[in-house]
Structure formats: structure tokens, C-alpha cells
Amino acid sequence: MKTRYSFGGDEHIFVEVDEEMSLDAFFKSLSITNAVRESQIKGVTEICPANASYQIKYDPDVIAPDDLLAELKSLEAAAEKSESIIDTRIIEVPVFYNDPWTHETLMRFRERHQDPDSTDLEYAARINKFTSVDEFIAAHSGAPWFVTMVGFVSGLPFMYQMAERTHQIEVPKYLRPRTDTPKLTVGYGGCFACIYSVRGAGGYQMFGITPMPIFDPKQEISYLRDFMVFFRPGDIVKFKPIDRPAYDAAVADVEADKFAPRIREFTFSLKEHHSDIDGYNKKIGEVLHGN
Amino acid sequence: MGIRVLSPGLATSVQDLGRPGYYHLGIPISGGMDRFSLRAANLLVGNDEGAAVLEAVFLGPELEFTQDATVAVTGADLPPKLDGEPRETWAAFAVKAGQVLSFDFLKSGARAYIAISGGIDTPPALGSRSTYTLGALGGHEGRNLMAGDALPLGQAxxxxxxxxxxxxxxxRAPGTPAELRVLTGLYWHRITEDSGRNFFEDTWKVAPEADRIGYRFRGGQPLSFVDRVPxxxxxxxxSNIVDSCYPYGSIQVPGGTEPIILHRDAVSGGGYFMLGTVIAADMDLIGQLQPNTPTKFVSVDMAAALSARHDRAGLMQEVRNALS
Known part of the structure; x- marks a missing residue:
């Protein structure tokens, strides 16, 4: 990993922690941005962790660009010594894979896709060397995911699977972006899963849909009443495949305001995860489904 | 009591100075694209500089007043009319209850700021009245105005x-060609030296895809990239990178063909390389560019960016002094 600092105009400092994606790069970005938040540097107005980078917005009338740069570099040195342990939460996200709504949408934009003759799921399964769509879905909903960035649009989580690099799913984005994506589509681009928080344009492959709202500007849904955005960087997500009846039941629960996501508190250690990925992921599953 | 929207114009929205602090969750700052004009309009009618106003793009709305008020229109040269009688831009004028404010055709610029004494008093969302349509947040019901909407005014x-x-x-208005000063950086190293030179030597044109999220440009030579293993x-x-944050004003060039400058409703991140960032002092100007406007990018260093920032603040102070 080699950290690269750059000014983004006179109001931003952009820091690439690593050119390539890894959990180590994400953790470094997260621990530095946490340190920036705690140090309460005057003039800093936005602290944005991303997958393998981060960005600070500041007021150069309050802190000189070079002074802030020096502060960030010193925080990087401290973050390198940190233990990479975070208190976070594990969240179960139900997914109706191969649902009729994303299917209708992907058929509508077929001419913008690499493989017009198959669905996004069939294409992703094939190029990632799975023998069937079911096997692909099993892998997608197997190992848990880290929310490594929230953004693009309101509350949209980017997620990186907690698996060996050789087991990472990789897919290209659409050749040309779609002008429509159903709200709550579970998508995929590069090595990242996402959930589209609002309906709109998008270029990620579409695998399914979740009944669980993750952004509510009206703040009417019970678990979004305190804050309209559900996800934060560092959350752990486990996808749970559901069928049509379970999806319909969950949607009815959301409408009746009875839907409550399954959430468990958890202390994550990167070191322990690295030493036994499968065992640690299993433990995450046990915490999620224990009491 | 306040104003009634008889016709909304093209894309008229409630905007103030924006909602900082939520960019890390994908909620952009929003607010007036030309903040200088927004502040000046408010000062003219005796409001706080950051009061909520209407931002009208290309085509003005038609508004019926249900109470007396003072109004000022700044920014683009979009000539106001009161009951059909012309009024000046960049000047305060009185409106009586029952009168209708409408607009003549746009003469120059792109966005007009309509300030009304008391300010638009829609409910704030996350500390701001600015409309962010993609997130259905703020403003009037999280969207651009529609005919029949009624907007409340605050206490003047x-x-x-x-x-x-x-x-x-x-x-201050953009020149011809418009000049936007850019601090190179971010992923500037991804393009070849020749491409970097061409980017600044070519004259670009504002594309039709130009809105509050970003401004797209066409007409310059495509960029060549330095070889790499992805x-x-x-x-x-x-042109891809591991998805990162996007600074406001950053210039991404998907596929190396058409530069896009992100503005106040920016997408907060994504997977395209950026070659640099328009300096803060020139962001207001972008909001006044019409499609097809010839545009040159001018490379500057940080010292020049800070000096331009200082000049800009000085100009704003002169406006305050002139109106105090």
C-alpha cells in the first residue's frame, strides 16, 4: 500500500490509500477518517471515507491547505499502528434474487449489456466460472460483506465481500449506463455489491431486489426515524436469499411499519479475520442468528 | 400566505446556501449553483444572505403574490415583469398582494435567483431548505416547483x-469563451503529457447534459491514458479507478472523451478518474453557462486558487458595503 495525497481544488484533500481494493486499504481509510473526526480539526467540514481512499473538505480561510495536509499525514502514521478493531453491527439483508422487476428492467436495456442473450445473473455466474446461477447466488449470499463506502446517491452502500481475493466476484459495469434501475435493486460492478437507495440511472449488473428500505427522506419508517440513511461505513452485511412469498410478506410488513431488520452488535478484528477467513465468517453468522 | 406558482418555468427550485455535513452518506451540499448571486439577491431585499430563494434555470416561473413583499432578481439576465411591466434585475422592487411576477426571455447567463423579503419558508431538511431532487429532500416536497404549489414566506x-x-x-458574468481555472491533481497522472496539454489548449463547449449534478463538455480531443495493469x-x-469520493468541482472524463464537472448536487463518488478540480472561486460561473458556450480550462496552482478566492470574498464584501 502506498498512500498518495492530492489537493482537490482549494477546498478538498483527496487521499488514495491504495490503488487497488483490499480490506486492509479500507480499514486504513476508516481508521484515519475516524482519527480526523476525533481530532476535531478546525475548518474541516466533511469527512468522507471511501473504499480504498478518503476525502476531506475544508475551509482554506480557516486552515491553510498545507497545514491540513501535514495533520493528515501525521494521523496516517498513527493509524498504521492501530489494531484494526472496530465496534460495528451485523445486518441481515433479505434478497429476492432473480426477481421480476429487475428482470423486466434488464430486458428493457439489453442492448446496453455485454451479453444481450443472457440475464445479468447468468452472465455474472458464467464469467466468474460458476456452473449455475444457484451456485453463484450461494456464493453471493455466503460470505458476509463490509460496507466500505456510502455514497454516489443518498445512502447507497458499496459493499466488499469478506472473502479471499481468489474468491471475489468481479463483473464489468453495463457497456452504457441504464436510465432506469428499480429502487432497492441489489447490484454489482467491479468487485463491489451495492443497493440502489433510490430509483434512477445505474450501470451495475442487477441480481435481485431487497424489500428493506435503506433511505427515507420523510423519516416515517420506524428504523429510519432517527436518521434517514440506514448504512454507515464499517457495517457488516449478510444477504439472505428469500422467495416471492417471503418478499411479499416483508413488503407488507414494511407498509404496516412492522418490519425490523435483524441487527446484532459485533466487534470486528481484521487480524483475526485474516488468520481464518472461513472460520471468522462462520462466527459472524452465529452472532447474527444467536440471541 | 406567500406565493402561488401559476407556472413553474423549466426547473425552478427552492435553494439556500446548502446542507454541508452529509456528503459521506451520498447527500450532497446542494444550494444555489451561483452563490454570489443568491447572496446578493437576499441582501437586496433585506434577508439574511443565506435565506431560501428560488433558483430558475433558462425560463422564469410565473408567481402570484398573496401578500406584499420586496423582490430582487439576480444572476442570469432574465428580465422580470410585474403585472406585465418591466422591472430591473439586480435591484429591489415592491410587489403588492395580488400582483403577478413573470419573466421575459433569457438574455444571458443560465440561472436567476429570485429573493423575496422574508425568504421562502418551506420546512428545513437536515438544516437546509435547499432542494435535492435525486434524494427527494428539502425544498417544496423534495422536488422542483409545479403549477399550483403554494409557498410560505418567512417574517420579513x-x-x-x-x-x-x-x-x-x-x-460578474462568464466571459467569451468562459474561462474556468483548474488545479490539476487527483488522477492527473493517468493521462499522457500530450493529452494534458491538449485538455488546456482545446476549446470545449457546454453539452446539453448540464444540470445541478454536473456540467458536461464536448469538442476537445479525446484523452490518451498511460498504460497500466488495472x-x-x-x-x-x-478511465476506471477503485470507486472513490468525488470533490465538488472535480473533472472526470469517462472513457477519456467528455469531461464532466460535478456541481452542488454532485454524486458523491464513483469509479471514474478525475484530472483535477475547478477552483472554488469559479464554481458560481459554471452555474451561469448555457449549453454550447465555448469554454477554456486554465491551469493554475494553489497560490493562484487562494488568491482568486480572496478576490471573490472581497467582491462579496463590496456588495455588502454597497447595500448596507
Missing amino acids: SGGAAEGRSVPAKLR PFGAGSDP
Whole structure:
């Protein structure tokens, strides 16, 4: 990993922690941005962790660009010594894979896709060397995911699977972006899963849909009443495949305001995860489904 | 009581100085694209500089007043009319209950700021009244205005003085070609030296895809990239990066063909390389560019960016002094 600092105009400092994606790069970005938040540097107005980078917005009338740069570099040195342990939460996200709504949408934009003759799921399964769509879905909903960035649009989580690099799913984005994506589509681009928080344009492959709202500007849904955005960087997500009846039941629960996501508190250690990925992921599953 | 929207114009929205602090969750700052004009409009009618106003793009709305008020229109040269009678831009004028404010065709610029004494008093969302349509947040029901909407006004300060105006020498409009100063950086190293030179030598034109999210440009030569092995997670296109944050004003060039400058409703991040960032002092100008406007990018360093920032703040102070 080699950290690269750059000014983004006179109001931003952009820091690439690593050119390539890894959990180590994400953790470094997260621990530095946490340190920036705690140090309460005057003039800093936005602290944005991303997958393998981060960005600070500041007021150069309050802190000189070079002074802030020096502060960030010193925080990087401290973050390198940190233990990479975070208190976070594990969240179960139900997914109706191969649902009729994303299917209708992907058929509508077929001419913008690499493989017009198959669905996004069939294409992703094939190029990632799975023998069937079911096997692909099993892998997608197997190992848990880290929310490594929230953004693009309101509350949209980017997620990186907690698996060996050789087991990472990789897919290209659409050749040309779609002008429509159903709200709550579970998508995929590069090595990242996402959930589209609002309906709109998008270029990620579409695998399914979740009944669980993750952004509510009206703040009417019970678990979004305190804050309209559900996800934060560092959350752990486990996808749970559901069928049509379970999806319909969950949607009815959301409408009746009875839907409550399954959430468990958890202390994550990167070191322990690295030493036994499968065992640690299993433990995450046990915490999620224990009491 | 306040104003009733008879016709909304093209895309008229409630905007103030924006909602900082939520960019890390994908909620952009929003707010007026031309903040200088927004502040000046408010000062003319005796409001706080950051009160909510209407931002009208290309085509003005038609508004019926249900109470007396003082109004000022700044920014683009979009000539106001009161019950059909012309009124000046960059000047405060009185409106009586029952009168209708409408607009003549746009003469120059792109966005007009309509300030009304008391300010637009829609409910704030996350500390701001600015409309962010993609997130259905703020403004009037999280969207652009529609015919039939009724907007409440706040309590006027009483400091409005009709007939006051911003002296012409303190108004600022884009030149021809428009010049936008850029601090290179971010992923500048991804393009070849020749491409970097061409980017600044070519004359670009504002594309029709130009809105509050971003401004797209066409007409310059495509950029060539430095060869690389794609980093894991970045994607195979040479213009791809591992998805990162996007600074406001950053210039991304998907596929190396058409630069896009992100503005106040920016998408907060994504997977395209950026070659640099428009300096803060020139962001207001972008909001006044019409499609097809010839545009040159000018490379500057940080010292020049800070000096331009200082000049810009000075100009704003002169407006305050002139109107105090």
C-alpha cells in the first residue's frame, strides 16, 4: 500500500490509500477518517471515507491547505499502528434474487449489456466460472460483506465481500449506463455489491431486489426515524436469499411499519479475520442468528 | 400566505446556501449553483444572505403574490415583469398582494435567483431548505416547483429598501469563451503529457447534459491514458479507478472523451478518474453557462486558487458595503 495525497481544488484533500481494493486499504481509510473526526480539526467540514481512499473538505480561510495536509499525514502514521478493531453491527439483508422487476428492467436495456442473450445473473455466474446461477447466488449470499463506502446517491452502500481475493466476484459495469434501475435493486460492478437507495440511472449488473428500505427522506419508517440513511461505513452485511412469498410478506410488513431488520452488535478484528477467513465468517453468522 | 406558482418555468427550485455535513452518506451540499448571486439577491431585499430563494434555470416561473413583499432578481439576465411591466434585475422592487411576477426571455447567463423579503419558508431538511431532487429532500416536497404549489414566506426583517441595486461593476458574468481555472491533481497522472496539454489548449463547449449534478463538455480531443495493469477492483477501462469520493468541482472524463464537472448536487463518488478540480472561486460561473458556450480550462496552482478566492470574498464584501 502506498498512500498518495492530492489537493482537490482549494477546498478538498483527496487521499488514495491504495490503488487497488483490499480490506486492509479500507480499514486504513476508516481508521484515519475516524482519527480526523476525533481530532476535531478546525475548518474541516466533511469527512468522507471511501473504499480504498478518503476525502476531506475544508475551509482554506480557516486552515491553510498545507497545514491540513501535514495533520493528515501525521494521523496516517498513527493509524498504521492501530489494531484494526472496530465496534460495528451485523445486518441481515433479505434478497429476492432473480426477481421480476429487475428482470423486466434488464430486458428493457439489453442492448446496453455485454451479453444481450443472457440475464445479468447468468452472465455474472458464467464469467466468474460458476456452473449455475444457484451456485453463484450461494456464493453471493455466503460470505458476509463490509460496507466500505456510502455514497454516489443518498445512502447507497458499496459493499466488499469478506472473502479471499481468489474468491471475489468481479463483473464489468453495463457497456452504457441504464436510465432506469428499480429502487432497492441489489447490484454489482467491479468487485463491489451495492443497493440502489433510490430509483434512477445505474450501470451495475442487477441480481435481485431487497424489500428493506435503506433511505427515507420523510423519516416515517420506524428504523429510519432517527436518521434517514440506514448504512454507515464499517457495517457488516449478510444477504439472505428469500422467495416471492417471503418478499411479499416483508413488503407488507414494511407498509404496516412492522418490519425490523435483524441487527446484532459485533466487534470486528481484521487480524483475526485474516488468520481464518472461513472460520471468522462462520462466527459472524452465529452472532447474527444467536440471541 | 406567500406565493402561488401559476407556472413553474423549466426547473425552478427552492435553494439556500446548502446542507454541508452529509456528503459521506451520498447527500450532497446542494444550494444555489451561483452563490454570489443568491447572496446578493437576499441582501437586496433585506434577508439574511443565506435565506431560501428560488433558483430558475433558462425560463422564469410565473408567481402570484398573496401578500406584499420586496423582490430582487439576480444572476442570469432574465428580465422580470410585474403585472406585465418591466422591472430591473439586480435591484429591489415592491410587489403588492395580488400582483403577478413573470419573466421575459433569457438574455444571458443560465440561472436567476429570485429573493423575496422574508425568504421562502418551506420546512428545513437536515438544516437546509435547499432542494435535492435525486434524494427527494428539502425544498417544496423534495422536488422542483409545479403549477399550483403554494409557498410560505418567512417574517420579513423590515430592512428592505426598494430601488436599491447592486452596482454593475460588482456583478460578474462568464466571459467569451468562459474561462474556468483548474488545479490539476487527483488522477492527473493517468493521462499522457500530450493529452494534458491538449485538455488546456482545446476549446470545449457546454453539452446539453448540464444540470445541478454536473456540467458536461464536448469538442476537445479525446484523452490518451498511460498504460497500466488495472488495479484489483478498478475495472478494465483505462478511465476506471477503485470507486472513490468525488470533490465538488472535480473533472472526470469517462472513457477519456467528455469531461464532466460535478456541481452542488454532485454524486458523491464513483469509479471514474478525475484530472483535477475547478477552483472554488469559479464554481458560481459554471452555474451561469448555457449549453454550447465555448469554454477554456486554465491551469493554475494553489497560490493562484487562494488568491482568486480572496478576490471573490472581497467582491462579496463590496456588495455588502454597497447595500448596507
